[in-house]
Amino acid sequence: MSDLFDIFRSDYHPFHRGYKCVIYGEGGKSKLFERVVIPCVQEVFGRGGFQHHFFVIVDADGADPDHLCNTYYKAITENICSRKITRYSCRPQNDGSCHVFFSPRDERYQCMVKTTHIPTSLESELVLTGLDKFQGHITRKTKERMLSVPIHDALRSLSAHVEMTVEEIIKQSVNDEWFIDKPWFIEINQGLGSFLGIEMHSH
Secondary structure, three states, X not given: OHHHHHHHHOOOOHHHOOOOOXXXXXXXXXXXXXXXXXXXXXXXXXXXXXXXXXXXXXXXXXXXXXHHHHHHHHHHHHHHHHOOOOOOEEEEEOOOOEEEEEOOOOOOOEEXXXXXXXXXXXXXXXXXHHHHHOHHHOOHHHHHHHOOOOHHHHHXXXXXXXXXXXXXXXXXXXXXXXXXXXXXXXXXXXXXXXXXXXXXXXX
8 A cells, every 4th residue: 555655655656657457355244444545545635636536346255236235335434424525525526436636625626546346356257267167177077176176275275286376377367358248347348448548458
């Protein structure tokens, strides 16, 4: 987080030389808003322009996205109340999938936090698709065993069987466009481009 904040604190950081967005990866969604999103809003709110945009991609793990968004909003409002924050407030927008942090004194100052979800999890999608892509390297018995263990263990087992790291499997899934036709991938790709105002490519 300190490295991420350095981007916003220094006008001379390399990020400011033409990059349109910065990507920050966080392992897991436990307290994601409390530990990552809200601190980011607190860091940049009112700094370096009127508006900042955060696009958050979360594993739904089968949960209802509307319920998850309500949970995020509750975490935000509780944080504002407990910290007695007055420089910004927050309201839901777009059916609750977007949270708008705004200044009560001047609503030009805003942080927009848009949330979208992978219906299951990225790990699950990697395992299920990877088993199909690498089926020549994996026996039926091994496949059945992988599908019977927790998904993180299955992903590690898959990477061991194909002699690749998990990171290399992720890179291959991007380069080979494993998910290009998946509705969740299309939604994320379109949403990210629209929300940040940038042109997104297929990979």
